[in-house]
Amino acid sequence: MLLLKIGLIAGLASIVAWIAVYHALTGGGWRKNPIGLTLVAEAALVALLFVPQILSLFFHLNRLDSRIAAWSDVVLIGLVAPVMLWRLITWVRLDRAGRLGHNGNDGLERDGAG
Numbered sequence: 001m002l003l004l005k006i007g008l009i010a011g012l013a014s015i016v017a018w019i020a021v022y023h024a025l026t027g028g029g030w031r032k033n034p035i036g037l038t039l040v041a042e043a044a045l046v047a048l049l050f051v052p053q054i055l056s057l058f059f060h061l062n063r064l065d066s067r068i069a070a071w072s073d074v075v076l077i078g079l080v081a082p083v084m085l086w087r088l089i090t091w092v093r094l095d096r097a098g099r100l101g102h103n104g105n106d107g108l109e110r111d112g113a114g
Contacts, residue, residue, distance in 0.1 A: 001057070008054050015047040034094060038087040045083055049076050 019040055022030060030036025052073050055061040061069050094100045 004053075005057055008050050008057065012047055012050045012054065015043050015050075019043055019047075034090045038083070038090050041083050042087065045076065045079055052076070 022036075022040065022043075026033070026036060030040055052061075052069050055069065064070070091100065
């Protein structure tokens with residue numbers, strides 16, 4: 001149980017740190033970059049998926065006891081497919097428009113002006 005608690009807190013902290021660093025390195029430009037938007041949306045969704053488990057382990061808020069906790073699980077898990085579909089469509093559209101580099105970068109300018 002201790003390892004699960006450590007893993008959840010470390011996972012949540014690392015995702016929040018990644019979003020903060022990504023924001024700082026792009027100067028907030030990720031908000032104008034279609035790929036940046038999908039990256040942050042996915043990271044935020046994964047972070048939010050940790051919250052019900054953290055609440056359950058640390059505060060004994062159980063999805064079996066709480067309709068709010070249960071529905072938050074349903075909604076967050078249900079958002080995985082649309083967010084990943086959004087990412088897929090974004091990448092395909094940018095690739096077709098010739099805006100994706102195939103050398104390991106996204107081919108977009110840092111500020112999203114591309």
